[in-house]
Amino acid sequence: MADRIDVNPRLAEYVREVSLREDDILRELREETAMLPGGVAMQVPAEQGQFLALLAALVGARSVLEIGTFTGYSTLCLARALPADGRLVTCDITDRWSSIGAGYWARAGMLDRIDLRVGDARETLAKLRTEEGPDGFDLIFIDADKTGYPEYYELSLPLVRPGGLIVVDNTLFFGRVVDPAARDPDTEAIRELNARLHDDERVDVSMLAVADGITLLRRRA
Secondary structure: OOOOOOOOHHHHHHHHHHHOOOOHHHHHHHHHHHOOOOHHHHOOOHHHHHHHHHHHHHOOOOEEEEEOOOOOHHHHHHHHOOOOOOEEEEEEOOOOOHHHHHHHHHHOOOHHHEEEEEOOHHHHHHHHHHHHOOOOEEEEEEOOOHHHHHHHHHHHHHHEEEEEEEEEEOOOHHHHHHOOOOOOHHHHHHHHHHHHHHOOOOEEEEEEOOOOOEEEEEEOO
């Protein structure tokens, strides 16, 4: 029996047909995002957004931190997975793209759960450490500039509670991580983080070869 299925476009479409539950608000946001320069590449696939929401529900998340907002598709998926008194802090270097998502967040009735922070993520994470103290979040999703990943991870780890989950996106980075000729800063940063996570005894780790690579990290007690 083969150890892995080659997910061709036809099979990927089948997966969406039988498992994706994307409503009109999410679909319209995804379609508007796809019209932006680089929008398709930068936005999480619809099925990944649904997976993030499932993870949030599985860990019983009441507080979520997202590093990298873009147009807020994943933001909305995660916010909807929270209880009515839950909160999601999402941060981005600019509000240029998140302003698109804000209208959809409002239509979905999620504005009161979403706290958008604009600025350098390192500064935002430092402020959150002061505001919240350690262990303040149940789930953290990292999907921002790749050169910042190693630092974002280190700054995030004290912010997630023991038993909580950190989800890192793009950890296969279009397959470039196994291309010896790929020596660009983004690919090198992903390789550095992947190697670090493999040996990090502070977390349980599992990399999933789905989408563009998703790594799940459970902070150990």
